[in-house]
Amino acid sequence: NAGVTQTPKFRVLKTGQSMTLLCAQDMNHEYMYWYRQDPGMGLRLIHYSVGEGTTAKGEVPDGYNVSRLKKQNFLLGLESAAPSQTSVYFCASSYMVEQYFGPGTRLTVT
Amino acid sequence: KNQVEQSPQSLIILEGKNCTLQCNYTVSPFSNLRWYKQDTGRGPVSLTIMTFSENTKSNGRYTATLDADTKQSSLHITASQLSDSASYICVVSARTSYDKVIFGPGTSLSVIP
Numbered sequence: 307n308a309g310v311t312q313t314p315k316f317r318v319l320k321t322g323q324s325m326t327l328l329c330a331q332d333m334n335h336e337y338m339y340w341y342r343q344d345p346g347m348g349l350r351l352i353h354y355s356v357g358e359g360t361t362a363k364g365e366v367p368d369g370y371n372v373s374r375l376k377k378q379n380f381l382l383g384l385e386s387a388a389p390s391q392t393s394v395y396f397c398a399s400s401y402m403v404e405q406y407f408g409p410g411t412r413l414t415v416t
Numbered sequence: 417k418n419q420v421e422q423s424p425q426s427l428i429i430l431e432g433k434n435c436t437l438q439c440n441y442t443v444s445p446f447s448n449l450r451w452y453k454q455d456t457g458r459g460p461v462s463l464t465i466m467t468f469s470e471n472t473k474s475n476g477r478y479t480a481t482l483d484a485d486t487k488q489s490s491l492h493i494t495a496s497q498l499s500d501s502a503s504y505i506c507v508v509s510a511r512t513s514y515d516k517v518i519f520g521p522g523t524s525l526s527v528i529p
Contacts, residue, residue: 310459341519348420348505348519349460396459403448403509405517407459 308332310408312397318414319387327382327411329397337400338380339364340372342393343410349396355380387415418443420508420520428526433496437523439489439506447511451480451491454503454522463491463504496527 310331319325329338336357341349351364353372361372369391371383380399384391392415397408420441429435441449448467452460464473464480466489472481477494493500503522510516 346521348521350519351517398459403450403465404462405450407461409459410457 310397310399310406312395312408312411314411315409316412318416319384320416321388323387324383324385325387325413326384327395327397327413329380329382329399329408330378331380331397331399331406332378333399333401333406334377335399335401335406336377338374339398339400339405340370340380340382341396341398342366343396344393352382352395387413389415391415418508418510418516418518420506420518422504422506422520422523424523425521426524426526428528429496431496431498431527431529434492434494435496435525436493437491437504437506437525439491439508439520441487441489441506441508441518441520443508443510443516443518445511446484446487447509449480449482449489450507450509451478451489452505452507454505456502460505493525496525498527498529501525501527 313328339354340352343349355361355374358377373381395411398405423438450465451463454460466482479492482489505522506520
């Protein structure tokens with residue numbers, strides 16, 4: 307099992323550009339999450355999904371969109387990147403309480 | 417407001433020594449508390465999970481305690497190793513709510529030879 311994988315690992319964007327982060331899990335988990343991690347702060351939930359075809363907003367959803375067309379994939383999109391979106395993005399999936407995290411994507415917006 | 421605070425912010429200890437990390441929370445209604453270890457450049461990995469009725473849980477050299485009355489938890493690391501150098505994150509979940517998972521800011525632990 308690969309667990310939770312994320313692509314890409316690193317990305318540099320210019321302000322106003324768009325991109326999509328891909329998260330994939332092979333554990334057949336129903337629940338998937340996107341978080342961002344900023345220095346000195348705890349992880350904050352951006353969006354989450356409780357099953358294929360469903361998504362919901364988390365704590366900091368502005369500027370992001372998500373889609374869960376397949377159970378194993380959860381996509382995070384930035385339509386018009388801003389410097390405030392410079393962060394490390396983590397995807398996670400869960401069964402019951404236990405959450406399993408991907409390795410992260412480091413995004414820099416200049 | 418749901419919050420999770422951790423102390424100290426950072427800690428340096430000698431290899432082989434013990435240490436204790438603290439977590440205070442105000443999340444309500446409480447469901448469970450987890451401790452994660454996050455190595456630099458990696459995603460968090462679960463160490464322990466405790467529900468309301470559990471006072472202590474161990475995972476090898478890691479022992480977590482929970483006092484639900486005072487809303488405090490601690491993570492004790494015994495006989496530290498260089499590989500214990502990481503950030504330790506306390507996470508508290510509200511009952512039956514997928515989005516009410518509050519992450520603490522973490523304690524950065526450095527174990528030096």
